[in-house]
Amino acid sequence: MQSVGAQEFRLHQLQDKVSVAAGKTLTLNCTTSGMVIAGAVRWLKGWGSENKTIYDQREKPLPRVTRAVAGSDTDFTIHISNVQPEDMGTYYCVKFVKGDTGQEEVFQRGNGTEVSVQAKPSPLLVSGPAERMRPGQSVSFTCRTGGFFPKEIVVKWFKNRDPMMVQQPQITEWGVKTYNMSSTVMVTLQKNDVPSQLTCEVLHSTLLAPLRGSFQLSRVLRVPPSVEVRAEPSPTELNKTVTFTCLVKEFYPAHVSVSWLENGVDLKVQNISQPRELHSGLFELRSQVEVQATEEKNGSTITCMVVHDAQAPANSSAFLWIYNPAQGESSKESQMLKDDMLIYIVVGVVCTVLALLVAAILYLIRTKQIKGKSSPSARLHEPEKSSEATTQESDPNNLTYADLNFDKERKTIRRMVEMSQQSEYACIQTNRAPNGDDNLTYADLDMVHLSKAPKRPAPRPEEASSEYASVQITRK
Known part of the structure; x- marks a missing residue:
């Protein structure tokens, strides 16, 4: 009977593989057919020495395990709720019977169902540096999930x-x-990154839509301010009030404090300014202090000290310049005289330089002309006297000869002819010679007899196109 019943008993585990999303309910199907045989039906995870009992027909089920059909002798399907990744593995439906020794033995075992759990990534965690960084620095950001x-x-x-x-x-x-x-990912921070945002996006088969995590760059960005101090009016009249303005420009975050110093000593400021946000997300601040322009404060240094985001202080300074109106006019006149004197000196130096330059140019031109031309000359030659003639009385009417060399250029200066009762003269006139290599006019006067007629005025020089020479001989 038992052998016949054993042959008619069948255990059916038809699922080869099952995939379930984490957190969902897993259903494992197992049914029997044929004769009912004494012995328990169990679900085991794994096979061998390390198997684990998930469900036992004769024992109280685990908290997450329930029977699909409670009390059934043929349907041993179970449900496992809130499945987790650690529930992955191969599950076996097994029929046990008592053996000859009284110990339970495996009667029939299903083929096993391989269970995989589709686990979604955990919410993304995007992190950046622990401290704020300046523009231009390269910063790493990390996106994690598991x-x-x-x-x-x-x-x-x-x-x-x-x-x-x-x-x-x-x-x-x-x-x-x-x-x-x-x-x-590496990001080089920029000054205008205050409103910028990094986004990490993850795609996975378990997700119906991408998983995203974000990080605002303003959380790690620090933009130091530029500081400028202005004084208005400057210089100022004695005993007037001067307003010093401190411009704290384009900084982030907004944590900033401003203090004023006069020659290193704190100045009390009643109105404390608050930062104003710009369209770029950066901030600016304008702080003012008024200083009485007394005589002893002339030349004082007024300093604006700025501490931004607990960093090292930055500062900028301006000077307090004061003038006395009573001394202003004389100072202006003195200054005008100094300015005029400076102008005269400059003009004099310029004129002197120009005069020297012109003189140098004229000298160079004159030197060049002299080198290119022969100077006119007149030479009077005494007749050669022999030893015999030395004892003879010379003839007063005898005139030695003269060599006259002249430039062939047009003469524009009239030469004066000496008028003397004791002189006689001779005149030679030449027209312009044709062009040639020799640029001189040459004349020889030899034994010229001068008329002893009454003296008459020297001839009038010819036109500028003529050249002349006169020789005067003193009467002996």
């Missing part, structure tokens, strides 16, 4: 809406059949 299955995952980064170039994420196995992911 507890997901399967392993395949895609990560993208965006700055505002612009995609960023990133390396492949690092994926490590964690726990039982789950994975963790870490992705890093």
Whole structure:
């Protein structure tokens, strides 16, 4: 009877593989057919020495395990609620019977059902540096998630809406059949990054929509202010009030304090200014202090000291300049005289330089002309006297000869002819010679007999186109 019953008993486990999302309910199907045989039906996770009992027909089920059909002798389907990644594995439906020794033995075993749990990535965690950084510095940001299955995952980064170039994420196995992911991106901070946002986006087969995490760059950005001090009016009249303005420009975050110093000593400021936000997300601040322009304060240094976001202080200074109106006119006249004197000196130096330059040019031109021309000359030659003639009385009417050399250029200066009762003269006139290599006019006067007629005026010089020469001989 038992052998016949054993042949008619059948255990059916038809599911080969089952995939379930984490947190959902897993259903494992197992039914029997044929004769009912004494012995328990159990569900085991794994097979061998490390198997684990999930459900036992004769014992109280685990908290997450329930029977699909309570009290049934043929349907041993179970439900496992709130499935977690650690529930992944192979499950077996097994029929046990008592053996000859009284111990339970495996009577029949199903083929096993491989269960995989589709685990969604955990919410993204995007982190940055622990301290604020200045514009121009390169900063790393990290996006993390974990507890997901399967392993395949895609990560993208965006700055505002612009995609960023990133390396492949690092994926490590964690726990039982789950994975963790870490992705890093480098960002060079800019001054205008206060409103900017980084976004990490993850795509996974368990997600109906991308998983996103964001990070505001303003959380790690520090923009130091520029500081400028202005004094109005400057210089100021004695005993008047001067307003010093401190401009603290384009800084972030808004944590800033301003103090005033006069020659290193604190000045009390009644009105404390508050930062004003700009469209760029940066801040600016304008602080003012009034100083009485007394005589002893002339030349004082007024300093604006700015401490931004608990950093080292920055400062800027201006001077308090004072003038006395009573001394103003004389000072102006003195200054005008100094200015006029300076102008005269400059003009005199310029004129002197120009005069020297002109003289140098004229000298160079004159030197060049002299080198290119022969100077006119007149030479009087005494007749050669022999030893015989030395005893003879010379003839008063005898005139020695003269060599006359002249330039062939037009003469524009009239030569004066000496008028004397004791002189006689001779006149030679030449027209312009034709062009040639020799540029001189030559005349020889030899034994010219001068008329002893009454003296008459020297002849009037010819036109400028003529050249002349006169020789006067004193009467002996």
